[in-house]
Amino acid sequence: MKKTFGDSFSDVGLVRTENQDSVLSLPERGLYVIADGMGGGEGGAVASKILCEEMAEVKKTGKMKDAVKRAHKRIAEFAVSHHYHMMGTTVAALMVDGDDAIVLWAGDSRVYRLRGGKTECLTNDHTIGNELSRLSPGSLTSGMAKRSHPLAHVLTRAVGVEKEVIPEELRVDLKGGDRFLICTDGVHDVLADETIGQYLDPAHSRQEALQDLSGAVRKAGAHDNFSMIVADVVDEKG
DSSP states (O other): OEEEEEEEEEEOOSSOSSOOEEEEEEGGGTEEEEEEEEOTTTHHHHHHHHHHHHHTTOOSGGGHHHHHHHHHHHHHHHHHHTTOSSOEEOEEEEEEETTEEEEEEESSOEEEEEETTEEEEOOOOOBHHHHHHHHSTTTSOHHHHHHHOTTTTOBSOOBSSSSSOOOEEEEEEOOTTOEEEEEOHHHHTTSOHHHHHHHTOTTSOHHHHHHHHHHHHHHTTOOSOEEEEEEEEEEOOO
């Protein structure tokens, strides 16, 4: 059995006036969730909060998709009643399941894993830019798409926006010493994956990693809200 310990950080950034991100970190249950809200007025903040409220009720990994669907319904109903257009949220979640974990996501919030000195992004962004790069592998990288296509950042999946939500799920094995980063696009839009990996070095504590990442994001301009969870995996002795 594996156990995790996690710390989180969320910031409005240097440009926005409201933080529409929400963070849920429940180490005692091995559950970690990041949500990046969008929508006019307070719509984005409400959407991400609803998502985290529903995820907080999850007791088993197999129920995460059900929680996302409940959040989707609540957000859509709130948007109609308050006349909000395109109100919704991304989601990126990690939940421990024995010696494995389930990674769930919709949108462009990400989950990274550092193992043996190598950092790997376990999710793929649900954006037009990323879809373009996947359609033409080798000829257009995701970074190039983001810079060159005017709709590159537009989400192709999100919670609360379309008629239905279809989150992706991935089961991954866990090893003692693994370190995970769950973050919004406010982090990975301004920091390269290689840079993110350097700040996740296990020689630094989780709080130090969060502090270093936050400083790097701010140095890069912090044009968006940015939120992060750093979680470490340990072997539980029984």
